[in-house]
Amino acid sequence: MNTYLLQLKRSPRAIAGLAILLIWIFAAIAGPSLLSYSYTEMDMNNQMVAPGQEGHLLGTDALGRDVFSRIIYGSRSILTIALLTSLLSSIAGIIIGFTAGYFGGIVDTIFLRIMDILMAIPPLVLAMVVLGILGNSTIVGLTIIVSIAFTPATARVARGALLTCKSTEYVDAARIRGESHIYIMFVEILPNTIGPVIVEITARFAYSIMMIASLGFLGVGLQPPTPDWGMMVIENKSLIRAAPWTVLYPSLAIASLVIAISLFSDFVSKVMINED
């Protein structure tokens, strides 16, 4: 553990990424209770107020809603969905990928072909089609759909990781000991392949943020008035001349979060690969 901290100290980029990420996590958890405006509160006497005026730090939108409050509230849904999505798709991917890789043969072929079919459809298109058919999206619905869309990629990574240790001596030893397949997969192999898996989870986290923001932007994300960042951008896109702050700040929020996670996940992958 200490070596990780030591390496972190030596990487200013990772520290910056982690710091931004922690600020957003803090904003999501504690932010809403510290705000003076609710995210839906409409101040009709202060429509499209510029940042810093009338007590609105980042200005207001066309309905007189505080942009700052909406961004802070918006961090909740996006972080929740992104975190759950990266975890769920990784767990599902590990189970599928490990099963396919471990048993090999016909099981491997069937799993791989199904994953190939799913991968042939771009995740964003797949999510849009499913959300379009289901109609309105909720946090649960979005999480499940984005997880499904990401699972093929994580399954391939997991399968690849498993194949590197499948024929090692400790696996053979476990087999000779008479351990069950599940034991071998998740107790013997998983801890030894945890590096790539963690890298995959952190990378998925950044992808999820992009995906959720994109879905919101395309109008199939969360429904208004839930302040989804992507939706805020599209909702205000015609205001870009009259009130640029309504588009700029949610876009910056998306960008900062994605960059922060990317910086951090770069660090994670470096550490994990060096360890190997």
Place this chain on the structure above:
Amino acid sequence: MKKSIIVCAVFLLAAATAFAGGAQETEEKMTIKVAEQVPNLITPGAWDGQAFSLNGSIYDYLIEMDANTGELVPSLATEWDSPEGKVWTFKLRKGVKFHDGSDFTSADVKFTLERTQDPELGHLKAQDFENLEKIETPDDHTVVITLKEAAPTFNFIFTDYNMAILSSEYDYASKGESAPMGTGPFKLEKLVPKESALLVKNNNYWDSGLPKADELRIYFVPDIDSSVSLLEAGEVDIVPQISPIIKKRLESMDGFKVVSPYQESRFIALADDREPFSDNRVRLAFKYTMDPEILAKACQGTLGETIFYNETPIVNALAQYKKIPFRGRDIDKAKKLLAEAGYPDGLSVDFFYASDHPYGSDIAQTLKELSAPAGIELNLKGFPRDIYLSQHWMNGPMLLTGWGVRVDPSMLLMLAFHSEGPWNESHLDNPRIDELIEKIRGEVDPEVRQTYYDELQEIFHEEGTVINLQVPYLVGVSDAVTDYRQPVTMLPQLEYTTIK
């Protein structure tokens, strides 16, 4: 090397002449370019009110409306008369020809009217013409219509956008959508479905001197922001149905203006036949949460100047409107009414709307905010307009829909508030309202008719299923456009329009 330079020079010269030729050609022709949001074309009679530039230019109507004065003016009919509202005589214009060269006669009017009763067509004016007893055509240019019951405002129906006069010899069933044909100022030259339409000047148009432009190009662009980008880039001259936010944007730029030819309605329909709004106390509770001032601001306007609010189907601008004072926002009263109706802890209801329609999303979110303190939770269900209209409109517990104003309100009442109306979106079934709508249609004496209108509006205010928010219909035009005319009939009169 030298050779190649000469070859290049020749090519350049040829290209330059070609471009110069092209430029000359476009200079000669005056083209109006419009971006419409219409998803697809529909056989005349069942239009849901989108392809107005196209339909208004290909077809003519018996009677038109003057865009400036709002008065009915002759079009294909030169005069009309009915002493008692039961027998109507229309004199038709002579020398009018359809685009296919055939003559326009009384048989075509007869065909158009009889077509409304075709059960397979689902004509939206079917009900209005159920009242027909017989149509006589004593000569080629006279039509005598006898009604079963007197209808003193019958002539107004002919200004409705679905009453385009069709040729009795043309096959509209198979060609109405792909090759629409009428007597209008422009002829369809080329139609690329979901993409664009090219219309050219009808040189035989009955009103000599019109149309003023040589060509009309209509681009079908479903997304309003893309349409406005085309306008800003100079690719089109006219973009109808823009949002108030885009209005602000265009007004801040040079070279564009926004015209507002008339007001239109946004109906918030509360379904009469399903929970929770089947109980009038819930409807009243909802109405007590309304704040017209706030709604007006959400629509970027001022109450009483650009935005109007009432709880009846009649718009404030019409003579038939009866002024009823606002009930005022009263959350306590709303809560009490909800408790009486069996919802002491509040309720939640799905609210469907077209998120990409001007004002749609803003009104929906404001309604949610306004009604929340009383314990009414609106689950906003926003969809693109074509999906909203095809899948959710007419069958949700609560709807937000754009409605054009009908010059004679009885047309709208029959369509949307009579229990048998084809567009009765709130599924209203109130015998007294049905009776009043029928009486309004038949009453000859305007004063008596007004008493029916008054009673109708009082009933709507107390137990109606609609909130009527009136917003300006906005059209973005470039400064090159002069004389853009569009009366309340919603049909643009592009024959008068010129491009500098």
